[in-house]
Amino acid sequence: MLVMIITSGRKQLTSSAAVRFRGTGCSILSALQDLSVAFLPCRSKMEKHLQVISVLQWVISFLALGAACTFLLIYMFCTDCWLISAIYTAWLIVDWNTPKQGGRRSSWVRNWTVWTYFRDYFPIRLIKTHNLLPSRNYIFGYHPHGIFCFGAFCNFGTEATGFTKNFPGIKPSLATLAGNFRIPVLRDYLMSGGICPVNKNSIDYLLSRNGTGNAVVIVVGGAAESLQCAPGMNTVTLKNRKGFVRLALQKGSDLVPVYSFGENDAYKQVIFEEGSYWRSIQRRLQKIIGFAPCVFHGCGLFFGNSWGIVPYCNPITTIVGEPITVPKIEDPTDEMVDLYHAMYIRSLQCLFDKYKTRFGLKESDILYIQ
Structure with missing residues (x-):
């Protein structure tokens, strides 16, 4: 009965009533749209805050997590919590060689x-130019270093840019200073991302005793290159860096050039001239502690035009180039190393020249190799 009344009522609606109803519906829809537009700035602002926090936690972890955890571990030995420190120290001794044996990556x-x-x-983007075969192992040469290797970490230490989807069957391992894996807690944090020590034992394990489909990512320029990074500079330290090529020949692992446009734009750095007093101090400290103490700044946490440790939000685009097939030679001659080193340099230069105009550089810009 109720259905019949409703149906009858619907049939008796006049055209003017229908128009008024549609008008009301449009006004409601318009109000909802206005409400959503009003909330967009708030949502966008919240997302920006979360982005800043996510980057800041990584920067602080890199700069201070190791020192803070070491101090806390020593301090706890002098308190009633000494047993916790003792247990962790004992486990640390037992687990000491894990970083050299493939680490302990966590997909989670x-x-x-x-x-x-x-x-x-x-934002950071990863661009694939060629397929990689899971039946081979690879050594990726990453350029340039930048201050914190944001592109290298995001692309190869996380799945944020979809590395395993772009390169199915390939497992990346970003190599960094071996000293980081002697520091409590920091070592576990790094290993969870698939990061490994950049030493012979670790790389030998990944390329020789861990099957195929492994890609060891080496920031070839290292600490020396970080002293040359600044916005607008396209300089890589590579001319005398041949160890990774010799290693590729010994393991029969293909070489893959990788270049990140925008990596040097994350911070502004004070670059001292070669031969100056401050540059000599930087070089000396680099040899002692393993990394170069750069004098740099980004933007402030609350005011974009102030100085701080938050990097500038300039795009970073990482291009993974074409692999260079490398034969396995257990004891390669210097001539053979030089041959493949020259091939690698040409491949990196071609990669840079092909993509430079797409990512903010001019046709006249060139890649300087030191």
């Missing part, structure tokens, strides 16, 4: 949501 950590905010802050 590599897929944390925080890394998507990290990626979107700059």
Whole structure:
């Protein structure tokens, strides 16, 4: 009965009533749209805050997590919590060689949501140019170093840019200073992202005793290159860096040039002239502590035009180039190393020249190799 009344009522609606109804519906829809537009700035602002926090936590972790955890571990030995420190220290001794044996990567950590905010802050993109065969092992040469290797970490230490989807069957391992893996807690944090020590034992394990489909990512320029990074500079330290080529020949692993446009734009750095007093201090400290103490700044946490340690949100685009097939030679001659080193340099230069105008550089810009 109720259905019949409703149906009858619907039939008796006049055209003017229908128009008024449609008008009301449009006004409601318009109000909802206005409401959503009003909330967009708030949502956008919140996302930006989360992006800043995600980047800042990585920067602080890199700069202070190791020192803070070491101090806390020593301090706890002098308190009633000494047993916790003792247990962790004992476990640390037992687990000491794990970083050299493939580490302890965690898919859960590599897929944390925080890394998507990290990626979107700059933003960071990964571009694939050629397929990689899971039946081979690879050594990626990453350029340039930048201050904190944001592109290298985001692309190869997390899944934020979808490395495993772009390169199915390939497992990346970003290599960094071996000294980081002697520091409590920091070592576990790094290993969870698939990061390994950049030493012979670790790389030998990944390329010789861990099957195929492994890609060891080496920031070839290292600490010396970080002293040359600044916005607008396209300089890589490579001319006398041949160890990674010799290693590729010994293991029969293909070489893959990788270049990140925008990596040097994350911070502004004070670059001292070669031969100056301050540059000599930087070089000396680099030899002692393993990394170069750069004098740099980004933007402030609350005011974009102030100085701080938050990097500038300039795009970083990482291009993975074409692999260079390398034969396996257990004891390669210097001539053979020089041959493949020259091939690698040409491949990197071609990669840079092909993509430079697409990512903010001019046709006249060139890649300087030191």
